[in-house]
Amino acid sequence: MTRRVTAVTGLALLFALIVADFIGSPPNPYQQPAIVALGSGAASSGGFCGALPE
């Protein structure tokens, strides 16, 4: 057995996660933010490793 098996397995699991999530929580492209945060006029938002929720 080679790394091909584990690499393909890893990718398959990753894309299964994405597809399952897409079905359960479909994104809404009509609510998309500005293309780039810098210059958007909007405060940064989104989860990050260092941030503690209020």
Place this chain on the structure above:
Amino acid sequence: MSTTVVEDKVGHPFLQRSALVAAALILVLAVAILAGVRYGLMLMIGLGFGLALEGLRFGFAGPWRAMILRREPSGILAQLLAIGIVSVVAIPLIEMSGGELIGAQAPVGWAMIGGAFVFGMAMQVVMGCGSGTLVNAGSGNPVGLLALPFFAIGSFAGAFHLFAWTELGALPVIRFTGWSGAVITLVALAGVAVCFLRQAAPENRTISRRYVIAAVIIAVLALLNLVVAGQPWGVVYGLGVWAAKGATAVGVDLSGSAFWAAPESLERVQSSLLTDYTSLTNIGIMTGAFLVASWRAGGLSQKLPRLPLRAWLATIVAGFLLGYSSRLAFGCNVGAYFSGISTGSLHGWVWFVAAFAGSIQGVRLRPLLGLEARS
């Protein structure tokens, strides 16, 4: 691990490589159409990280190991170079952005220091940090592939308990801001580089050309990450969200956790992964590493290693600890060390010291756990 290469029985390389590039571009386009252009860009940036990390063999755990065992500082110097490039742009830019951009800022505390120490130890056991585990999993390393889901579960669990740990005591967030912050950071990075060079074996006091190229590419991608997403490059938060989504799918009640029950966290768990910045770059890193491994002659034809049972058990435990400890430490080598220092947070520096001390212990543990031949 075994590096035996068997004959690669695949189709014509040109067709195979064209198909790989086309698939990656279709993926980015699909995310841009289905979720939004910014999210497509974030996936593209993540792919860039994956291509650079695997293609140029730029990592975090390996260079630390090289310094600890062989006094070879080249990889660490490249990390410091990349952090320096980002910091000189990012620290002043964040101050001028009026809140459009945020840094990786977190408080220094007891749990944070302990978490970083454990993370450093665990990352040497599996030879993969936050980004490294994704790269390893994407390129077919079975240790990385096994560690990754436990990393995600650990990240979820660490966040679940995070407030209990922060009550052990922490300083306020201390940041170096503006141009003065950038200068302080550059001087400190230079000081650390000098320390490593003085510790290095005389014949190793260099930085390889490959590492310099990698450092510049990683720095540019990290800056793009900051400018596009409004927040720095991170890994661990996204993995925690993946596990949180899985936990809610099987009926776990998140209301028992002050972290996951907070409105911001709930919104992330209930929203699409394709709108979560760290998830998108994580997906990109793993996919990019797969592309490089598929592209590289013999990249996926290496035989899998034969490891004892205790090595696989150690991988599971270390994977969980990687996730749990990095949430306590407010990030991994990417979110705390790389992004923390390069956006002016003191916790990035403290993380570096604690995780390096943990790595020294982890290097000793690895052969004992059956993950390599004992020397």
